[in-house]
Amino acid sequence: MSKFNLEIVTPERKFFEGEVEMVVARSVTGDIAILNNHIPLVTPLEISIIKLKIDGDTKKASISSGYMEVTKGKTTIIVDAAEWPDEIDLERAKKARERAEKRLKAEKDSSDVARAEMALRRAINRIEAKDN
Template sequence: MSKMTVEVVTPERVVFSGEATMVIARGVQGELGIMPNHMPLVTPLKIAPVRVKTEGDKEVVLAVSGGFMEVRRDKVTILAETAERPEDIDVNRAKAARERAEKRLNERHPDLDVRRAEYALQRALTRMQVSGK
C-alpha cells in the first residue's frame, strides 16, 4: 500500500511526524479523507479529532484546535493552533474547561463573548473525546 508523509505542527512543537496511509480531518466544509496522491489542496480545519492511519491498521488520534491542512501528492502538513496526543491531555483540566464554558453559555451575561465560549467548549469536548474519557 502506498504511503505519504504526515506532519502535525503547532507553534511550540512537532506533535506527529511519520508515514501514513490515510488522514481523516474535519475541514470547514466537512470531513476529509486524504490518501496518498490526493489532489493538492489547502483548507482551514475545525476543532475536531484528526485521525492518522499508519501501517498495519494502527491509528494515531490527535485533538486539533483549528489551523490549516496542506495536501501535496506525497505529504500532508497540518499547521494547528494546538494539537495533543491522548497521553498529553489532562482530562480533569478538560472537564473543568467544559464546565466553565457550559456555565458561561447558560448564564448569557450581556458582556459574554459567545464565540469564545463556544470555542472553549468545543476544544474541551474534543480533548475529552480524544482522551477516551
C-alpha cells in the same frame, strides 16, 4: 497501501512527522480522508479528532482549528494545538467544559459568547479524544 509524508505542527512544537497511509481530518465542509497522490488542496480545519493510519494501525489525536495543505507526496497540518490522548488531563478538560458552560449561561455579549463556545468545543473534543 502506499504512504506519504505527514507533518503536523503547532506554535509550540512539531507534533508529528512521518510516513502515513491515510489521514482523516475534519474540514469546514466535513470529514476528508487523504491518501497518497491526493489532488493538491488547502482547507481550513475544525476542532476535531484527527485519525492517522500508520502501518495498518490507527492513531487518534485531538486538534484545534487550523489548516491542511496537501501537495504531491506530502500533507502539512498547522493547528493551534494538538494532543495525543495520553497527553490530555481529563480532569482539567472537564473543568474547562464546566467553566465554558457557565460562561455561556451568563454571557450576553456576542464576543464573549463566541469565545465561550470555542472553549466549550475544545474541551469537549479533548474529553472525547481521551475517552476513545
